[in-house]
């Protein structure tokens with residue numbers, strides 16, 4: 658799978674997203690989240706693929722197994738390269754998600770890769786313990802969800818850079834560690850709590866980084882992307 662930084666296209670509508678992408682090369686990896694998908698529907702994925710972009714469709718499904726299975730059967734034909742669920746939905750739900758994707762993938766076609774969100778990068782350990790009543794460390798909770806996702810034969814997880822190393826030790830280097838919460842040094846964290854730079858992500862075992870506002874809100878988005886890609890390749894800071 659494409660390992661270039663994944664740009665989070667958190668835009669209000671298709672025109673804004675496509676106009677933002679004009680300076681970017683075909684082959685760039687982009688992420689369509691709830692905001693854009695709920696506005697534009699599957700057509701946005703179709704347009705991005707038509708222009709040569711790789712697409713992570715970040716809808717974070719979380720429902721009963723039967724519903725997630727049917728939803729994944731539908732999503733399989735939308736054209737995304739990568740889709741996801743919440744690991745908190747449980748192993749039966751993750752099994753069902755994979756089954757649905759397999760059913761929906763055309764004969765001879767490639768099934769999208771599927772990963773599970775562990776603990777959102779906007780969550781702190783204190784908040785997890787207080788609000789979710791999980792009394793382990795955040796690292797152990799993320800690791801537990803990663804093992805569950807691997808047992809369900811998912812391709813990897815969404816986690817923060819801070820947990821990527823322990824997941825690699827337990828689940829292996831091939832298991833995807835897709836890490837949002839990326840910021841350049843001295844940038845505002847906004848609502849993110851577990852953040853790291855692209856260079857730290859590289860050192861700590863992420864397989865992919867997801868970057869939104871550091872690129873989309875930069876004065877020169879292409880230059881910001883190139884600097885992030887440079888650090889991510891291990892070429893700086």
Ligand SMILES: O=c1ccn([C@@H]2O[C@H](COP(=O)(O)O)[C@@H](O)[C@H]2O)c(=O)[nH]1
Pocket residue numbers: 665667690774776777778779815816837838839847849867868869870871
């Ligand atoms: O745990 C998670 C899961 C998904 N995200 C998504 O990644 C981007 C991050 O955007 P920034 O602007 O770089 O903060 C955003 O689309 C989230 O929905 C995440 O941040 N954390």
